[in-house]
Amino acid sequence: MTSSPAAGAEWARRRSFAIISHPDAGKTTLTETMLLTAGAIRLAGQVKARGESRRTSSDWMKIEQERGISVSASVMTFEHKGLLFNLLDTPGHEDFSEDTYRTLTAADSAIMVLDAAKGVEPRTLKLVEVCRLRDIPIVTFINKMDREALDPIELLEDIQEKLALDATPMQWPSGSGNRFRGVVDLHRDEFVVYQRPGEQRQAGEPTERVAMNGNSITEILTEEELDEVKEGAEVATELCPPFDQQAFLEGHRTPVFFGTALRDFGVRDMLDSMADFIPGPAPLEADVNGKASEIDPGGKEVAGFVFKVQANMDPNHRDRVAFLRLSSGKFRRGMKLKTDSGKQITVSAPVMFFAQDREIADEAFAGDVIGVPNHGTLRVGDSLSESGKIRFSGIPNFAPEILRRARLADPLKAKHLKKALESLAEEGVTQLFRPTIGGDFIVGAVGQLQIDVMRERVKAEYGLDVDFEPAPYDTARWLGGDDDKVEAFADRHKSAMAEDIGGDPVFLAKSAWEVSYSEEKFPDVRFHRAKERRG
Structure with missing residues (x-):
């Protein structure tokens, strides 16, 4: 749980979350579509790079472009519904599990992406175990509903049995593959219409909604489809526990959304809901002057920890950038910070990230991730603070x-x-x-x-x-x-x-x-x- 924010506190607007999945579940595509939905990019899934073939914006390393996989954690910052989101895109391949583990230490919540045809896969299970170690609340996005999928009830049972997570569907799908028509919004009793490829809708725009008990629904669904989706929604409501904010924050319950990231369907609804219920920065345990303590995000002293170091993000400049998750205080460009071993650095050119693109950060708050250029001074696991007397738990x-x-x-x-x-x-x-x-x-x-x-x-x-x-x-x-x-x-x-x-x-x-x-x-x-x- 986050501590009570002061009125207008900037740190209370921050939402830092990671995306986790088994390889090929569609994690990177979901990342792109979220950025498009928030207006951070204009072309979903593919972004033109100078002199290169098109590539996804979060996979910037050459080997990632060639193999179509994510092997490095990227950070992307964007605004949505008055909040500032820090999206931490983790490697999907199991060979990079340490990078994923480190990234999760900087996240306050996570989106779990499941392939609708496969359910919970082995890599997903391991990642959820890591989230559970840190009590990270999990939102579930069941992806690829435009392809043939498992029965929705079977998918929910898979989450319950394999992950020991109570699953609460926020929506209920009508069909899958060629029969996919959209989803019922179970809280608003509306049907969200899936528009097939080629149908008119600007990428990133809200999807059409019709009342479940209105006349328009018969123009979208046949009588048989309507009866089927109503029956499924009723069964799901009866069998599954209602959404409970406290159970979610404690990591026991996961809200479930259905959609297809590739076709930009269901992502906006999930992102809008996340703005309502995922947590902001929480107090972190630390050692202060040799004593166990809690660092509150609303505290005055600037403090944070390095969870990642990346060299040569810009090969022309041979740079080294430490990814610093801020845990408290208001950071200002040019501040002097100390490591817990006493090294002092002046952070004169801190950056905010958008994949490999960056902007100078004049200020930042608890929950933000900033890049600190340095020449080997900072390493993964370092703690930084104004006093140099704060040490957060190390990263193994x-x-x-x-x-x-x-x-x-x-x-x-x-x-x-x-x-x-x-x-x-x-x-x-x-x-x-x-x-x-x-x-x-x-x-x-x-x-x-x-x-x-x-x-x-x-x-x-x-x-x-x-x-x-x-x-x-x-x-x-x-x-x-x-x-x-x-x-x-x-x-x-x-x-x-x-x-x-x-x-x-x-x-x-x-x-x-x-x-x-x-x-x-x-x-x-x-x-x-x-x-x-x-x-």
């Missing part, structure tokens, strides 16, 4: 599932490779380990696609040809415990020891069995699957 690194050895075609460019790999590791694209013995870098990733992205970005942004060969290791563990015990273990296993980008000791194991064996033999050493990133 998770043990990689695959490890690869980086090999250059031209060994004389080793220093350039070091810089490139460190820069991308600080973004969180992959993890980087430097073995104690030997000069090769070991790169860790969740999946192969991360490695492919790294290879292409190193070539495109740094002009280096690099191969990522199989490494003689299977997994990595961060070491913890008494320093003497850790050093003793490291001395016994020098050939398997490395340092991560933060200089912390890492054990590179050949197998999960070797990790278990080491845990038994060295009970005083802790072998961590995750490492919390802090400043």
